[in-house]
Amino acid sequence: MIKLSSFLYLLLSQILCLDQWQCTCEQLMTEFDCMTQQKNRFKLGEIDQSSICFWYQEKCQNLMNFLSDVSCTSLSNQECSFISETLFTINPVCAWYYKSDGGQCTKFTRCQDYKYSSELIAEVECSNIGCNRIKNQCSFDYRGRQEQYCSEIGDQKICDITFLKDKLTICKWNTSTKKCGGFNFEQCSDLTTEYNCDLANTFCRWKDQLCVERACADKESEYKSGSQICVSFYSLTTKQYVQCVENKSGDCIESDPESLLPYQCNYFSRLTYLWNTTTSSCTPCLYVGHSDLIKVVVIVLFVISL
Ligand SMILES: *[C@@H]1O[C@H](CO)[C@@H](O)[C@H](O)[C@H]1NC(C)=O
Ligand SMILES: *[C@@H]1O[C@H](CO)[C@@H](O)[C@H](O)[C@H]1NC(C)=O
Ligand SMILES: *[C@@H]1O[C@H](CO)[C@@H](O)[C@H](O)[C@H]1NC(C)=O
Numbered sequence: 001m002i003k004l005s006s007f008l009y010l011l012l013s014q015i016l017c018l019d020q021w022q023c024t025c026e027q028l029m030t031e032f033d034c035m036t037q038q039k040n041r042f043k044l045g046e047i048d049q050s051s052i053c054f055w056y057q058e059k060c061q062n063l064m065n066f067l068s069d070v071s072c073t074s075l076s077n078q079e080c081s082f083i084s085e086t087l088f089t090i091n092p093v094c095a096w097y098y099k100s101d102g103g104q105c106t107k108f109t110r111c112q113d114y115k116y117s118s119e120l121i122a123e124v125e126c127s128n129i130g131c132n133r134i135k136n137q138c139s140f141d142y143r144g145r146q147e148q149y150c151s152e153i154g155d156q157k158i159c160d161i162t163f164l165k166d167k168l169t170i171c172k173w174n175t176s177t178k179k180c181g182g183f184n185f186e187q188c189s190d191l192t193t194e195y196n197c198d199l200a201n202t203f204c205r206w207k208d209q210l211c212v213e214r215a216c217a218d219k220e221s222e223y224k225s226g227s228q229i230c231v232s233f234y235s236l237t238t239k240q241y242v243q244c245v246e247n248k249s250g251d252c253i254e255s256d257p258e259s260l261l262p263y264q265c266n267y268f269s270r271l272t273y274l275w276n277t278t279t280s281s282c283t284p285c286l287y288v289g290h291s292d293l294i295k296v297v298v299i300v301l302f303v304i305s306l
Contacts, residue, residue, distance in 0.1 A: 021241055022046075022271045024284035025053035025062040029277045034060035035264045040267045044231065045165060045202070045223030046144075052093075055188050063093065071074040072105045081128070082107035086243055095129040110146045114138040132158060148181035163199040168236075170196050187236055188213045203236050216244035216252045232257070257282050 001124040014165030025203050028034045056202035057267040073082060076122035078098045086193045095108040098116055111131035115138075126138035133139060134154035139181040141148055150171035153159045159180035162171040170191075188204035188211045191197045197204050205214040213235060214220075231295040245255045245268060257269040258281060265275045266281035276283040
């Protein structure tokens with residue numbers, strides 16, 4: 001029974017997944033939307049392994065699905081690094097696996113699989129393959145190719161600036177255990193310090209000594225670059241995306257992204273709209289979200305009927 005209920009919880013938590021309205025690779029109709037998807041997700045701090053899209057044979061395809069049969073093993077160390085650092089800088093697909101007898105290039109699996117003996121760790125930085133490090137093992141996937149947990153972060157500096165958006169978890173270094181831990185929140189008002197509220201800048205803003213849900217006019221700081229951008233956001237109160245666009249005087253206001261130009265459509269809608277070449281307009285990607293929802297509900301009912 002315990003197993004069953006935790007399984008149910010897993011399924012239910014998928015229903016609440018923030019990404020349910022976001023476009024999938026397969027839905028994207030233009031090469032521009034397809035090829036900018038990965039970069040845009042990264043700018044918004046929203047990468048996951050389902051998001052690596054590439055344009056091939058006049059279609060937008062999911063790279064991870066496509067690559068499942070392709071092996072990295074024939075590549076030399078230099079070629080392997082070239083693939084990871086030059087071609088797929090944001091989500092490396094191949095990684096050099098060091099072993100005492102030399103090692104080989106393999107399809108990237110997950111950070112924890114990359115363990116090194118102490119004399120070899122000097123030769124590789126976990127960060128080259130997009131991972132943090134705990135002792136002689138890579139951990140915590142910066143690129144979101146796998147689920148991320150605060151406990152996988154090995155150093156205090158990174159820990160204290162990490163916010164796991166999909167789980168609404170703020171990571172915090174525990175000075176007595178010298179480990180990275182974290183805490184969850186549900187609403188902006190649960191955050192009581194300006195620092196934590198700023199970390200959750202995607203959803204919240206600090207105003208009059210309180211953490212409140214943000215509005216379009218409170219722009220968001222772009223991940224890494226920190227520049228202020230007018231971009232749509234997910235409301236924790238209404239559990240829906242609030243669509244923000246910049247009007248002609250440069251103000252960030254709530255509005256349908258339908259007025260957006262082809263190159264603005266997907267990014268400013270926080271990847272929830274796409275440029276539809278049939279209608280030559282910016283249209284929502286709602287449909288798959290709904291059908292996924294139905295699928296999940298069906299599975300839940302099936303489990304209950306067991
Ligand atoms: C640090 O970890 C200890 C042991 O798990 C725990 O009791 C304590 O509450 C933690 N401190 C913080 C600030 O989270
Ligand atoms: C842009 O939005 C602001 C704030 O709502 C409004 O005052 C301004 O008139 C708008 N400008 C245009 C050109 O619509
Ligand atoms: C594009 O628009 C057409 C016509 O409204 C619609 O049938 C189609 O489903 C849309 N495509 C996507 C991927 O949203």
